Amino acid sequence: MATPLFRRLGDVWLGTDRLQRLRLRQTSLAMALMAFCVPMLHYAVGVAHIQPGWPLWTWTALSLGGMVALYAAIRSGWSRRFADPSLTAVQIAFAITSAATGYAQAGLLRGGAFPVLTLILMFGMFQLRARSAYALCAYALALFGAVMVSMTRLQPQIYTVEAELGHFLMLAIMLPAVAALTAKLSRIRHRLAAQREELERALAQLSAIATRDDLTGLPNRRQVSALMEQELQRSLRHGHGFCIALLDLDHFKRVNDQHGHAAGDAVLRAFARAGQAALRATDVIARWGGEEFLVLLPDTAMPLALVGLERLRQHTAALRIDTEDGAQLSVTVSIGLTEHRRDEALSDTVERADQLLYQAKAEGRDRICASDA
Numbered sequence: 001m002a003t004p005l006f007r008r009l010g011d012v013w014l015g016t017d018r019l020q021r022l023r024l025r026q027t028s029l030a031m032a033l034m035a036f037c038v039p040m041l042h043y044a045v046g047v048a049h050i051q052p053g054w055p056l057w058t059w060t061a062l063s064l065g066g067m068v069a070l071y072a073a074i075r076s077g078w079s080r081r082f083a084d085p086s087l088t089a090v091q092i093a094f095a096i097t098s099a100a101t102g103y104a105q106a107g108l109l110r111g112g113a114f115p116v117l118t119l120i121l122m123f124g125m126f127q128l129r130a131r132s133a134y135a136l137c138a139y140a141l142a143l144f145g146a147v148m149v150s151m152t153r154l155q156p157q158i159y160t161v162e163a164e165l166g167h168f169l170m171l172a173i174m175l176p177a178v179a180a181l182t183a184k185l186s187r188i189r190h191r192l193a194a195q196r197e198e199l200e201r202a203l204a205q206l207s208a209i210a211t212r213d214d215l216t217g218l219p220n221r222r223q224v225s226a227l228m229e230q231e232l233q234r235s236l237r238h239g240h241g242f243c244i245a246l247l248d249l250d251h252f253k254r255v256n257d258q259h260g261h262a263a264g265d266a267v268l269r270a271f272a273r274a275g276q277a278a279l280r281a282t283d284v285i286a287r288w289g290g291e292e293f294l295v296l297l298p299d300t301a302m303p304l305a306l307v308g309l310e311r312l313r314q315h316t317a318a319l320r321i322d323t324e325d326g327a328q329l330s331v332t333v334s335i336g337l338t339e340h341r342r343d344e345a346l347s348d349t350v351e352r353a354d355q356l357l358y359q360a361k362a363e364g365r366d367r368i369c370a371s372d373a
């Protein structure tokens, strides 16, 4: 019972968009850190036996209010107009300012500002670019330096020159080291992102090679076999039938012999395009091998399948293909078409289509021989 409630609350707080949730989780963590720092500073002021005055309350209101404003800017989507919608650099600059002004009030416990500052900078380590990291570390060093100098004047008995010099030197060593580490991480991140992109491109290429025929761009035999298997499973579950046709270009050897292999390739490409255009978007025409093609007509029964393939046959006969030697070629196609019989193996359906194709060739080519089932 509790889980859906927590999930709903989570959705209200973080939204449902994946990227937005990532950003807001980060900001929520920063808000939690700030919520922890507020009582800590109040405690530090208490230790110094100082009554909390307006500087502490102003700091508290601005620090908490600023975090809420940053959360609202991201949650509302307003921050999407910027290059970094997480507002990482802004959040870090704000937190540094809050830490430095807190340092000025923390008195004896001001050393606590340093681990907090380290934590703040660690937030940026995984997101900031090298240049922003250096700029923010320089800002932190300058601001803390200014606060330290001011405090040696305002409260010299607590903020002694010697102690502040020591603190400043510590920061002067720590901050550039953090910036250098962030820059290194940023470079690693960019290299990883580039490698991932390259890998995705290679995978897409591999998948195209594995599933597409190079010459025509149509699905290859392996791919259409997988599609037929899928269609078979769908047909078993839902009870609707499908048709398969085998197509073979007529006298194609002559095209190669008389006009060359390149002209033959051009004819195959033109036929592939015409075939796709003649069929419905849900039908699949694939290269079965050589000058043979297979058409899969999912969720289609015989009279309708015949209409689609007759259109394809006519489109093919109307094709005119210009060759490099200036000739204009035309081509016809013979088709064996059949419907899958319930409970029969796919290979049997394809075999029947092949016999019908043979029959179409024997009867004079440029025709369809079809059997219902």
Ligand SMILES: Nc1nc2c(ncn2[C@@H]2O[C@H](COP(=O)(O)OP(=O)(O)OP(=O)(O)O)[C@@H](O)[C@H]2O)c(=O)[nH]1
Pocket (backbone or CB within 6 Å): 215, 248, 249, 250, 251, 252, 253, 254, 256, 260, 261, 262, 263, 264, 265, 268, 289, 290, 291, 361, 365
């Ligand atoms: N240009 C080209 N030709 C191919 C390709 N694959 C197969 N072929 C050719 O297709 C021709 C097939 O010829 P055959 O099987 O004898 O049949 P056909 O000349 O089409 O005659 P019928 O099928 O009886 O009408 C052969 O010349 C093969 O070299 C290819 O990718 N490109």
